[in-house]
Amino acid sequence: MKSAIRxxxxxxxxxxxxxxxxxxxxxxxxxxxxxxxxxxxxxIEAGIEKFxxxxxxxxxxPTWYQKNPLFAALKGAxxxxxxxxxxxxxxAQTEYIDNGFLLPLDDHLEMSxxxxxxxxxxxxxxxxxxxxLEAYTVEIYFNTEMLEDLGFDLPExxxxxxxxxxxxxxxxxxxxxxxxxxxxxxxxxxxxYLTHEVLLKKIGIDAYGDLLAGTKKWSDxxxxxxxxxxxxxxxxxAYPRSFATMKLGESHYYFYSNxxxxxxxxxxxxxSRAFNAPDQGGQPEGFPLGIMQAPALDESACPECKTANIGxxxxxxxxxxxxxxxxxxxxxxxxxxxxxxxxQKVLVQTGIKSDAxxxxxxxxxYFKMLEAADKNNTFFQGTPHAILKGxxxxxxxxxxxxAFPAGQVGAGQAAQMMDQACSAG
Amino acid sequence: xxxxxxxxxxxxxxxxxxxxSPDGPPLGTVMTFLTPALLVYLVFTAYPVLRTFYNxxxxxxxxxxxxxxxMQHYVQMTTADPTFWVAVKNxxxxxxxxxxxxxxxxxxxxxxLYAKAPFARFFRIAWFTPVLISxxxxxxxxxxxxxFDWGILNGALRAVGLESWTRAWLGEPxxxxxxxxxxxxxKWAGFNMVVCLAALSALPKEVLExxxxxxxxxxxxxWFVMIPMIRPTLVNLLILSLIxxxxxxxxxxxxxxxxxxxxxxxxxxxxxxRAFQWQTFDLGYPSAIAVxxxxxxxxxxxALKYAFRQRDRLEY
Numbered sequence: 001m002k003s004a005i006r007x008x009x010x011x012x013x014x015x016x017x018x019x020x021x022x023x024x025x026x027x028x029x030x031x032x033x034x035x036x037x038x039x040x041x042x043x044i045e046a047g048i049e050k051f052x053x054x055x056x057x058x059x060x061x062p063t064w065y066q067k068n069p070l071f072a073a074l075k076g077a078x079x080x081x082x083x084x085x086x087x088x089x090x091x092a093q094t095e096y097i098d099n100g101f102l103l104p105l106d107d108h109l110e111m112s113x114x115x116x117x118x119x120x121x122x123x124x125x126x127x128x129x130x131x132x133l134e135a136y137t138v139e140i141y142f143n144t145e146m147l148e149d150l151g152f153d154l155p156e157x158x159x160x161x162x163x164x165x166x167x168x169x170x171x172x173x174x175x176x177x178x179x180x181x182x183x184x185x186x187x188x189x190x191x192x193y194l195t196h197e198v199l200l201k202k203i204g205i206d207a208y209g210d211l212l213a214g215t216k217k218w219s220d221x222x223x224x225x226x227x228x229x230x231x232x233x234x235x236x237x238a239y240p241r242s243f244a245t246m247k248l249g250e251s252h253y254y255f256y257s258n259x260x261x262x263x264x265x266x267x268x269x270x271x272s273r274a275f276n277a278p279d280q281g282g283q284p285e286g287f288p289l290g291i292m293q294a295p296a297l298d299e300s301a302c303p304e305c306k307t308a309n310i311g312x313x314x315x316x317x318x319x320x321x322x323x324x325x326x327x328x329x330x331x332x333x334x335x336x337x338x339x340x341x342x343x344q345k346v347l348v349q350t351g352i353k354s355d356a357x358x359x360x361x362x363x364x365x366y367f368k369m370l371e372a373a374d375k376n377n378t379f380f381q382g383t384p385h386a387i388l389k390g391x392x393x394x395x396x397x398x399x400x401x402x403a404f405p406a407g408q409v410g411a412g413q414a415a416q417m418m419d420q421a422c423s424a425g
Numbered sequence: 426x427x428x429x430x431x432x433x434x435x436x437x438x439x440x441x442x443x444x445x446s447p448d449g450p451p452l453g454t455v456m457t458f459l460t461p462a463l464l465v466y467l468v469f470t471a472y473p474v475l476r477t478f479y480n481x482x483x484x485x486x487x488x489x490x491x492x493x494x495x496m497q498h499y500v501q502m503t504t505a506d507p508t509f510w511v512a513v514k515n516x517x518x519x520x521x522x523x524x525x526x527x528x529x530x531x532x533x534x535x536x537x538l539y540a541k542a543p544f545a546r547f548f549r550i551a552w553f554t555p556v557l558i559s560x561x562x563x564x565x566x567x568x569x570x571x572x573f574d575w576g577i578l579n580g581a582l583r584a585v586g587l588e589s590w591t592r593a594w595l596g597e598p599x600x601x602x603x604x605x606x607x608x609x610x611x612k613w614a615g616f617n618m619v620v621c622l623a624a625l626s627a628l629p630k631e632v633l634e635x636x637x638x639x640x641x642x643x644x645x646x647x648w649f650v651m652i653p654m655i656r657p658t659l660v661n662l663l664i665l666s667l668i669x670x671x672x673x674x675x676x677x678x679x680x681x682x683x684x685x686x687x688x689x690x691x692x693x694x695x696x697x698x699r700a701f702q703w704q705t706f707d708l709g710y711p712s713a714i715a716v717x718x719x720x721x722x723x724x725x726x727x728a729l730k731y732a733f734r735q736r737d738r739l740e741y
Binding site for chain 1: 486487488508568571572573574592593595596597598681682684685686687698700701702703704705706
C-alpha cells in the first residue's frame with residue numbers, strides 16, 4: 001500500500017513538473033523546398049526568428065529539401081498522419097485541398113496584408129488555403145551586349161515583332177550563338193515557356209483559359225498559328241541540341257557563363273540562382289542583363305499578355321495538433337515588413353503586400369528593370385503545368401515541354417497528341 | 426494417446442515442454458528466434474504485398490472509406506492507357522536484351538581472367554568496380570559522358586571527324602533507351618563476371634586437362650566444356666538479371682525520368698509517376714499496374730526456368 005502511494009505521488013510530481021515544460025517547449029516542424037537557394041532560406045529563417053522571439057518556448061525546426069523529394073515525402077507522411085506542421089506547397093496541388101489536408105487560413109492570416117490576386121490563386125470554395133509567398137512572371141532574359149553585337153535594337157516597349165524575333169534567332173544561330181538557352185532535363189515546364197507566351201498573346205486570356213481547361217482544341221487554327229510560328233523558330237535552331245537533357249541550373253550557367261547564350265526565358269525567380277555569388281553558380285559581376293517581352297504574332301488578341309503565377313507557398317497541415325500555432329507562425333510572414341524583406345533578399349515578386357521602392361543595394365537596378373518590364377502587361381494567372389491535370393499534364397510535360405522544342409515532333413503532331421490526351425481527361 | 430499415434434512434425438506436449446518434433450528444440454525456443462524475423466517479414470513484406478493487392482481493386486480516399494471498384498483499374502490499364510503499353514514495351518525490350526548482354530559480357534570477361542590475360546589482377550578490380558558505385562553516381566557519370574556539348578562520347582566522335590554522328594544520346598527518343606541500357610550493362614557486367622569466374626574456378630581441372638589432351642583450343646574448351654559445365658550458374662544469372670530488368674527504376678529515373686517522349690519509360694517509373702506525380706492520393710491505379718506486373722514477372726521467370734531446365738545431369 002505504502003509503495004502504491006509512493007508511486008502515485010511520484011507520478012503526480014513528475015506530471016506537474018514535466019507538463020508545463022512540455023507546453024513551453026513546443027516545436028513546429030517545417031518542410032520546405034529551396035535547399036539550394038540561400039536567399040530564400042535566409043528569408044524563412046528571418047521569419048522563424050521573428051516568430052520565436054514573439055513566442056517564447058516555441059521553436060520552429062525547418063528541414064530543407066529539393067522539390068521532387070519533398071513532394072514524394074509529403075505524400076507518404078500526410079497519408080500516414082506523420083506530416084509536418086507547416087510545409088511548402090504550390091497552387092497546382094489541389095489534391096491536398098480535395099482530401100482535407102490543408103487548414104483554411106482566412107481566419108488566421110492578416111488578409112489585408114496579402115495581395116487579393118495572390119490570395120485568389122489559393123482560394124477554393126471561398127477559403128484561402130496557403131500563404132502565397134512567392135509570385136513570379138514569365139520573362140525573357142537576354143544578354144544586352146550580344147543583342148547589340150548582332151545588330152538588333154529593342155523597341156521602347158521591349159517587344160520585337162514576331163518576324164524580327166525570328167530574324168534575331170536566325171542571326172544568333174548563324175553566328176554560332178545559342179539563341180534561346182533552355183533546358184528541360186529536370187523540370188516539367190521551362191521548355192514550354194516561350195511556346196505558351198506566344199500562344200497566350202495570340203489567342204488572348206479567355207481562349208487560353210479555355211485551352212487549358214480542355215474546352216478549346218490544340219488543333220484550333222489560332223493555336224496552330226502560334227505553334228507553327230514556334231516550329232519555325234525551332235527549325236531555325238532556336239534551342240540548343242542538349243535541350244532535352246540540360247538541367248535548370250545548367251541552363252543558367254550556360255546563359256551567363258559558359259559558353260553563353262542570347263536569351264533565357266525563365267520565371268522571374270531567375271534571381272534566386274543568378275544573384276548567388278559567381279562561385280556558387282551565380283552570374284558574373286557586371287553581366288549585361290536585359291528583359292524583353294515575348295514576341296506577339298500579327299493580329300494577336302492580347303500582345304501585352306504575360307503569364308504570372310504564385311509559386312512557393314506555405315500550407316498548414318490540418319491534422320497537426322499544433323495547427324493553430326502553425327497558422328500563427330505563417331501569419332508572421334503576412335506583414336508588409338516581411339514582404340519588403342522578401343523583395344530585398346530574394347528579388348522576386350511576392351504575394352505579400354510590399355513596396356518595391358524599398359529595394360536597395362547592388363540589385364536595386366534589376367528590380368526597377370523588372371518593374372518596368374511588367375508595367376504595361378495584362379496577366380494571366382497560372383502556368384499550364386499548374387493548371388493541367390493527369391494524362392493531359394503528362395503529355396504537356398513530354399510533348400510541349402520537351403519533344404516539340406527539341407524538334408522531335410512538329411506542331412501538327414504536338415497538337416494532335418495534346419488533343420488526344422486532354423480530351424481523354 | 427501414445428507417441429506412435431502422433432504424426433511426425435505435429436506439435437505435442439513432452440512433459441511440460443512443447444516440441445515440433447520429439448528430438449527438436451522446445452517450441453518456445455524456436456519461437457523466440459523466429460518471431461523477430463517473422464515480424465519483420467510480415468510487416469515489411471507480407472503486409473505491403475497484400476495491401477497492394479487490396480489497393481488495386483479500390484479507389485483510396487486518404488480521409489474517407491476506400492471505394493471498391495473491382496477490376497476497373499485493370500480494365501482501364503489494359504484498354505485505355507497507351508502510356509502503360511509503351512512502358513511495357515520498353516521494359517520488355519530491356520528485359521529481353523539486357524540480361525543476354527550482362528551475362529554474355531560478364532562471361533567473356535571471366536574467361537579472359539580465367540585464361541590469365543595480361544594484367545588480369547588489375548582488370549578484375551577495374552571491371553568489378555562499377556558494381557560498387559551507387560546508381561546516382563553511375564547515372565551522373567554517364568550523363569556527363571553522353572552530354573551533347575562536352576561529353577566524352579561526342580568529343581571522341583568529333584575528334585575522329587564523325588561530327589555528323591554526334592547526338593544528344595539521352596535526349597533523342599531513338600537513342601535514349603539504348604544509352605541507358607548500355608549504362609546499366611556497364612554497371613552490372615562486373616557482377617556477372619565475378620560469379621562466372623567463381624563458377625569457372627570451381628570446375629575440375631581433370632576435365633579441362635582432358636580437353637587439352639584432345640587438342641582442344643581455348644575457344645573449343647570454352648564453348649564445348651566450360652560453358653556447358655557452368656550452365657546452371659548462367660541460367661541463375663540470367664534469371665536474376667531478368668528480374669532486375671523487369672523492375673528497373675533507379676537508373677532510368679536519374680538519367681531520363683522516362684523521357685524523352687516516354688522513350689525510356691518503364692513499368693516501374695510509370696508506377697512511380699502515377700503514384701507520386703499524378704496530383705492524387707489514390708494509390709489504386711498504380712497498385713493495379715504493380716500487381717499486374719508482379720504476375721508478368723512471375724510468369725517470365727517460370728518460363729525461363731522451364732526453357733533452360735537441365736534435362737541431363739552433368740557428372741564429373
